[in-house]
Amino acid sequence: MSKKNPTIQTTKLGNKVQRGKGKKPERKTDTEGNVLNAGEEPVGHKETLRFFFGLVLLILALFMLLSFTSHLFTGAEDQCLIEQGAMEGFLNYAGAVGAYCANYWINRCFGFSAFILPVFLIIAAMKLTRAYKVRLWKWFLNCSILIIWFSVTCSYFFQQTFEGLSGWNFINPGGDHGLFISNWLNQRIGKVGTFMVLLLTAVAYLAYLSSETIRLVRRILNPVDYIKSKLPAKAADGETEPAEDSADPETTDDTADIIKEEEECPVQTTINFDMDAPLKEEKEEYTDEEEETDAPDKRSDSPKATPELDIVETEKEELADASGKGALEPYDPKLDLENYHYPTLELLDKRNDEDAPIDMEEQNKNKDQIIEVLQNFGVGISSIKATVGPTITLYEITPAKGVRISRIKNLEDDIALSLSALGIRIIAPIPGKGTIGIEVPNARPRMVSMESILNSRKFRESDYELPIALGKTITNEVFMVDLAKMPHLLVAGATGQGKSVGLNAIITSLLYKKHPAELKFVMVDPKKVEFSIYSPIENHFLAKIADGDDEPIITDVQKVVATLKSLCCEMDTRYDLLKKARARNIKEYNAKFKNRQLNPENGHRFMPYIVVVIDEFGDLIMTAGKEIELPIARIAQLARAVGIHMIIATQRPTTNIITGTIKANFPARMAFKVSAMIDSRTILDRPGANQLIGRGDMLFLSGSEPVRVQCAFVDTPEVERITNYIAKQQSYLGPFELPKVEMEGEESNAGAVDMTHLDPLFEEAARLIVATQQGSTSMIQRKFAIGYNRAGRLMDQLEKAGIVGAAQGSKPREVLCIDDTDLEMRLNNLR
Numbered sequence: 147m148s149k150k151n152p153t154i155q156t157t158k159l160g161n162k163v164q165r166g167k168g169k170k171p172e173r174k175t176d177t178e179g180n181v182l183n184a185g186e187e188p189v190g191h192k193e194t195l196r197f198f199f200g201l202v203l204l205i206l207a208l209f210m211l212l213s214f215t216s217h218l219f220t221g222a223e224d225q226c227l228i229e230q231g232a233m234e235g236f237l238n239y240a241g242a243v244g245a246y247c248a249n250y251w252i253n254r255c256f257g258f259s260a261f262i263l264p265v266f267l268i269i270a271a272m273k274l275t276r277a278y279k280v281r282l283w284k285w286f287l288n289c290s291i292l293i294i295w296f297s298v299t300c301s302y303f304f305q306q307t308f309e310g311l312s313g314w315n316f317i318n319p320g321g322d323h324g325l326f327i328s329n330w331l332n333q334r335i336g337k338v339g340t341f342m343v344l345l346l347t348a349v350a351y352l353a354y355l356s357s358e359t360i361r362l363v364r365r366i367l368n369p370v371d372y373i374k375s376k377l378p379a380k381a382a383d384g385e386t387e388p389a390e391d392s393a394d395p396e397t398t399d400d401t402a403d404i405i406k407e408e409e410e411c412p413v414q415t416t417i418n419f420d421m422d423a424p425l426k427e428e429k430e431e432y433t434d435e436e437e438e439t440d441a442p443d444k445r446s447d448s449p450k451a452t453p454e455l456d457i458v459e460t461e462k463e464e465l466a467d468a469s470g471k472g473a474l475e476p477y478d479p480k481l482d483l484e485n486y487h488y489p490t491l492e493l494l495d496k497r498n499d500e501d502a503p504i505d506m507e508e509q510n511k512n513k514d515q516i517i518e519v520l521q522n523f524g525v526g527i528s529s530i531k532a533t534v535g536p537t538i539t540l541y542e543i544t545p546a547k548g549v550r551i552s553r554i555k556n557l558e559d560d561i562a563l564s565l566s567a568l569g570i571r572i573i574a575p576i577p578g579k580g581t582i583g584i585e586v587p588n589a590r591p592r593m594v595s596m597e598s599i600l601n602s603r604k605f606r607e608s609d610y611e612l613p614i615a616l617g618k619t620i621t622n623e624v625f626m627v628d629l630a631k632m633p634h635l636l637v638a639g640a641t642g643q644g645k646s647v648g649l650n651a652i653i654t655s656l657l658y659k660k661h662p663a664e665l666k667f668v669m670v671d672p673k674k675v676e677f678s679i680y681s682p683i684e685n686h687f688l689a690k691i692a693d694g695d696d697e698p699i700i701t702d703v704q705k706v707v708a709t710l711k712s713l714c715c716e717m718d719t720r721y722d723l724l725k726k727a728r729a730r731n732i733k734e735y736n737a738k739f740k741n742r743q744l745n746p747e748n749g750h751r752f753m754p755y756i757v758v759v760i761d762e763f764g765d766l767i768m769t770a771g772k773e774i775e776l777p778i779a780r781i782a783q784l785a786r787a788v789g790i791h792m793i794i795a796t797q798r799p800t801t802n803i804i805t806g807t808i809k810a811n812f813p814a815r816m817a818f819k820v821s822a823m824i825d826s827r828t829i830l831d832r833p834g835a836n837q838l839i840g841r842g843d844m845l846f847l848s849g850s851e852p853v854r855v856q857c858a859f860v861d862t863p864e865v866e867r868i869t870n871y872i873a874k875q876q877s878y879l880g881p882f883e884l885p886k887v888e889m890e891g892e893e894s895n896a897g898a899v900d901m902t903h904l905d906p907l908f909e910e911a912a913r914l915i916v917a918t919q920q921g922s923t924s925m926i927q928r929k930f931a932i933g934y935n936r937a938g939r940l941m942d943q944l945e946k947a948g949i950v951g952a953a954q955g956s957k958p959r960e961v962l963c964i965d966d967t968d969l970e971m972r973l974n975n976l977r
């Protein structure tokens with residue numbers, strides 16, 4: 147890090163923030179070099195000046211308030227004196243200066259709205275004295291708008307009233323400014339026109355302040371519709387609010403308007419076939435189909451059979467503010483990139499084939515053939531129902547009494563033959579239902595677009611920690627999981643079956659929901675081409691070891707080993723911090739940190755989630771074997787609580803790649819089509835993946851039974867648009883830094899230390915070490931509230947400068963400088 151770089155700031159996230167050009171970094175130390183707590187600000191010379199200036203503004207504002215208020219009562223008498231230019235005899239409580247000041251701002255400038263001026267000055271004073279944290283430019287903008295608008299409005303409405311009031315006619319209610327604009331408008335567009343302009347500007351301003359205004363105006367314009375919409379909502383007890391009211395602001399800022407009706411009500415298409423006729427007469431046409439297109443209706447039928455389970459959510463335990471720091475605002479990790487905009491849905495392609503109508507001819511033909519095959523083998527059925535999904539149709543059959551389920555299961559190949567279709571799967575019985583399922587691929591599969599998934603209410607309103615929207619189930623419902631709960635995911639499938647698209651869908655859903663402060667990815671890509679599209683967002687979302695290598699996507703096996711070790715180290719550090727904070731998991735820890743119950747001076751920091759995505763994990767195991775497998779297993783076993791999650795993908799689902807250790811630690815599995823049943827058993831512990839049809843057709847297992855899902859399709863240009871959208875925004879200075887670990891056989895890296903770019907804390911750290919005569923890295927970490935890796939690099943630089951000795955394992959280093967004079971000499975040599 148350059149000593150002279152003016153745009154670097156190290157945050158409590160351990161990241162560096164790239165501030166806007168020209169802004170100076172704010173060092174969180176006071177003039178004596180002490181590191182300050184979160185929320186505390188340094189008190190230096192500049193700070194004193196700033197505080198003093200704030201006080202001056204405050205006094206000035208109070209003086210103006212006094213003079214303005216007094217002017218309302220004493221202005222009539224003072225008016226003649228003002229006109230004569232006198233300096234004595236004024237009645238204004240703020241004297242002659244107050245009288246002139248009030249006359250100028252109220253009568254000559256803005257009328258009554260001049261009162262906003264001292265209000266703004268008070269707010270500015272609060273900011274300068276750091277009594278309150280306010281965004282001054284926003285206040286400035288709002289106050290300016292209000293002053294102008296009120297001044298014109300007061301003139302428009304009250305000018306004539308005041309002129310006619312004896313004793314008050316010295317007041318110009320809108321000031322000269324308001325009078326001028328109001329007269330100008332009156333002459334151009336008349337009284338009514340001016341009123342319209344004032345009304346329009348007021349509504350526009352209120353709409354800018356709150357989107358509630360728009361809804362209110364809509365209701366005023368169409369009250370009947372509003373009343374109608376409210377009536378059924380009240381009737382249906384517990385019904386949810388419209389999407390625009392409750393949508394997640396994070397993802398819907400720019401997209402709330404383009405939500406399609408269909409997402410609110412997934413198009414689940416269920417066809418109930420009438421079984422009466424075929425049971426009586428063998429070869430009769432089945433024409434009595436009933437089509438249900440409303441999924442919620444269908445679902446609301448089923449609970450009739452089984453009593454509904456009411457799940458009572460327990461209330462989350464409120465975090466007690468043990469430190470009593472209630473007065474401090476909660477720490478906001480997003481503040482470093484406060485203007486960050488989440489990607490919008492316009493960046494994704496819309497695909498129309500999702501709305502294609504159901505091919506009833508195909509459905510009837512399949513149904514007839516299924517029934518025929520079953521009857522040919524003497525299997526009677528009492529009902530058949532079809533649910534048409536994007537790529538697969540599920541035929542649910544209820545066998546006649548006395549039919550053995552295994553008999554139907556054995557007819558899989560015969561049914562496949564009669565339908566001449568690949569990928570027929572029989573689920574006998576469907577768990578939780580008394581039926582048998584036959585999954586038949588559709589002749590014309592529909593692609594599930596990422597846009598339709600991310601625009602669904604389910605995704606937008608999800609409160610998962612790490613929401614992953616994978617695609618649509620057979621019943622056309624959006625399929626979502628929480629990576630934080632899984633907690634690690636194994637993705638496998640033969641080449642070309644949709645793994646990479648699946649990984650992109652996972653990463654995309656996380657990018658749409660998470661702020662760069664909350665999530666970091668470690669991307670490993672031995673193929674070197676799959677994840678390169680994510681390199682533009684390295685400073686926002688990627689994490690890597692601080693080793694001077696510019697490449698944020700890890701492609702080299704040795705670097706993978708180092709990164710995994712570093713992640714283990716990060717995991718251990720996080721556990722230590724959790725222990726110190728007496729938090730059980732990252733969520734509790736971060737909540738405490740946000741509530742300022744944890745002191746950054748003791749090494750505490752906000753912890754972003756880390757998602758490690760490893761593509762072609764098989765290649766790595768083949769080249770590095772245990773060196774890779776062991777750290778992966780260790781992270782997989784332990785890292786859940788500290789927010790480190792892994793997603794590993796392989797196109798070689800063999801037992802030497804997906805070993806017992808890996809399987810035991812990756813309970814969630816995503817299987818795309820594989821060529822052999824044995825591969826399916828390796829991934830899912832059961833057959834099934836070999837019967838998939840490819841192109842994103844997958845089985846997701848996280849629990850007892852796999853779910854068949856059509857993975858959402860997200861194309862490379864779409865991902866590129868998203869990454870470019872993010873990359874264009876303000877970012878941290880570099881990727882999130884993972885601790886550097888010494889690899890076996892690697893020499894102490896003091897020799898490779900770059901002394902041309904000394905750490906900005908170098909001198910302070912040197913003074914601290916010499917003063918305390920303790921060469922301890924953890925002390926530097928604690929004292930300066932910096933990460934392990936930065937403290938380590940500082941130590942290396944101090945070693946190179948001859949201030950401390952070489953590392954001695956876990957013991958502190960020897961301090962070679964005996965006193966300040968010795969230190970100053972060495973520092974002078976370095977300057």
Ligand SMILES: Nc1ncnc2c1ncn2[C@@H]1O[C@H](COP(=O)(O)OP(=O)(O)OP(=O)(O)O)[C@@H](O)[C@H]1O
Nearest residue numbers: 640641642643644645646647797841842857858859
């Ligand atoms: N969800 C999907 N919907 C529609 N088509 C898909 C889907 N997923 C993948 N495909 C099709 O399959 C092709 C191959 O997908 P993908 O590149 O993801 O395969 P892969 O398993 O990663 O292959 P490899 O292991 O060789 O990288 C895509 O180019 C696309 O045409």
